Amino acid sequence: xxxxxxxxxxxxxxxxxxxxxxxxxxxxxxxxxxxxxxxxxxxxxxxxxxxxxxxxxxxxxxxxxxxxxxxxxxxxxxxxxxxxxxxxxxxxxxxxxxxxxxxxxxxxxxxxxxxxxxxxxxxxxxxxxxxxxxxxxxxxxxxxxxxxxxxxxxxxxxxxxxxxxxxxxxxxxxxxxxxxxxxxxxxx
Amino acid sequence: xxxxxxxxxxxxxxxxxxxxxxxxxxxxxxxxxxxxxxxxxxxxxxxxxxxxxxxxxxxxxxxxxxxxxxxxxxxxxxxxxxxxxxxxxxxxxxxxxxxxxxxxxxxxxxxxxxxxxxxxxxxxxxxxxxxxxxxxxxxxxxxxxxxxxxxxxxxxxxxxxxxxxxxxxxxxxxxxxxx
Numbered sequence: 001x002x003x004x005x006x007x008x009x010x011x012x013x014x015x016x017x018x019x020x021x022x023x024x025x026x027x028x029x030x031x032x033x034x035x036x037x038x039x040x041x042x043x044x045x046x047x048x049x050x051x052x053x054x055x056x057x058x059x060x061x062x063x064x065x066x067x068x069x070x071x072x073x074x075x076x077x078x079x080x081x082x083x084x085x086x087x088x089x090x091x092x093x094x095x096x097x098x099x100x101x102x103x104x105x106x107x108x109x110x111x112x113x114x115x116x117x118x119x120x121x122x123x124x125x126x127x128x129x130x131x132x133x134x135x136x137x138x139x140x141x142x143x144x145x146x147x148x149x150x151x152x153x154x155x156x157x158x159x160x161x162x163x164x165x166x167x168x169x170x171x172x173x174x175x176x177x178x179x180x181x182x183x184x185x186x187x188x
Numbered sequence: 189x190x191x192x193x194x195x196x197x198x199x200x201x202x203x204x205x206x207x208x209x210x211x212x213x214x215x216x217x218x219x220x221x222x223x224x225x226x227x228x229x230x231x232x233x234x235x236x237x238x239x240x241x242x243x244x245x246x247x248x249x250x251x252x253x254x255x256x257x258x259x260x261x262x263x264x265x266x267x268x269x270x271x272x273x274x275x276x277x278x279x280x281x282x283x284x285x286x287x288x289x290x291x292x293x294x295x296x297x298x299x300x301x302x303x304x305x306x307x308x309x310x311x312x313x314x315x316x317x318x319x320x321x322x323x324x325x326x327x328x329x330x331x332x333x334x335x336x337x338x339x340x341x342x343x344x345x346x347x348x349x350x351x352x353x354x355x356x357x358x359x360x361x362x363x364x365x366x367x
Contacts, residue, residue, distance in 0.1 A: 003347050006309055010349040019197035020257045026204050031250040038243030045236035055231045055239065063227050065219045073215035080208030087202035098324075102332055103314075103348040107324065110354040115324035128321060168324060 007104040014106045017091040026083055092137070096170035109135040112170060116140055119164040120178065124152050130185065140165065140176040148184035192257045200253070265303045265310060266342060279303045279312075282338060286314060289334035295322035296330075311347040318352060327352060 037055075044055050053061070061069045094109035117133035120142050124131065130145040142161055146152040158178040165174050217225055231239065267276040283301035290296050298317040303310055314335075318327055331350050339345050 006306060006311060006347050007349075009306065010311060010313075010347070013194070014349065014351055016194075018192065018194055019201055020192055023197045023200055024254050024257060026201060027250040027254050030204060031247045034243040034246040034250070038240045038247070041231075041236040041240040041243065044231070045233050045240070055236060059228045059230055062215055063218060065215050069215060070219055073212040076208045077212035080205040080212065083201050083205030083208065085205075087198040087205065098328065100328065100332065100350075102335055103350045105328060105350045105352070107352040108354050110320070111318055111322065111324060111352050114318075114321040114354065118321040118323060121321075 010104045011097050011106055015093055015095045015097065017093055019086065019091075022083075022086050094136070096135075096172065096174070099169055099171070107170070112168075112174075113140065115168070116142060116161055116164060116176060120144060120157055120161050123157055123160040126152075135174065138172055138175060140174050142176065142178045143181065144178065145181040146184045148186050151184075152180050154178055154180045192259065260304045260306065262303045262305050262310060265312060265346060266344065277342065282312060282342075285338055285341065286331070286334050289337060290316070290330060293327065293330055295319050295327055309347060311349060313349045313351065315351045315353055318354060320354060324352065 036051075040050055040053065040055055040058075043050055050057070065073070095106050096109065096112055098105040098107055113133040113135040116135070117131045118128070120133070121128045121131045124144050124146070126144065126147060132143045134141045140161070142157070144152060144157060157180065158176065161176040161178055165176050214225065217223060229235075263278055263280075264276045265279055265282050267274060269275075279301055282303075283299070286301060287299040290299050295318050296316055297319055298315075300315040300317075302313045302315075304313060305311075314331065316327060316331060318324075328350070335348050
């Protein structure tokens, strides 16, 4: 496999969550149920007393359901629906891909947020504790609280953030918005 | 990063889900009788043995599937053979080389390396944990230089996946104030 084929695959597998944990839980429960049904079947075939419910009683319960059976059926339907949903939804992790000549690069959104926040912090000249950044799939939001008496130009900060993101060029693309708080804070 | 087939994982989850839903639907139909469906006959001795055999097959298949998850991790990054013998380089050596190169970076908290065989190709996964507010450009460029040096040492080019993460420790690590 060449790098051109391999890298997109590596990136995809890092950005999207695997279903292995869900499959292991679902299959363990299924296997336990199968073990129980197997044991009851063998006991009934050898005409020994059942552990809890004999297969004949189980079939009766299904053919003419009591309210208990209906309750169990409803629970099974809910679990089944959850499993189908888990199978269908993409379950993306908060990560972005960065273009690179040599490597496949994947960055956690929190790291991306920290880097954008640091760039804005340098431009604004305020302590890092007064800059908060949140990055989601397609949007980055920076909130800056200025120092009282030295107003900050929102458009300059936004240009800084945008050009910083442009140099990184994360995939999927990020649009950054900077918000400067209306009230300043005294001191550093 | 493992070898497990993700599409089959999803397909299996959906299958188990659909089986559960149809079972529930059958029982609901017995009670409210929306459509005409045959009753399940009381099991005969043969039927019981068949049920037991099916249960055994389900258990074995489930166990096989569970234990085949993960995998693909290798300890050897490169293996070369010639008439005189074979030489192999372990993941730990590569990990040490990269970590040593990145140790000088104040923003990097931790470097972990793992090798995986993906469809016959061995790829290196580098997980670099950084402090919050780390300069991403510098981190990525430094790793790129470290990998370039690794290419020189190994005299070959192995596929590398770099994952820049902010681990649990990164949250506690103070941001560097002097820049």
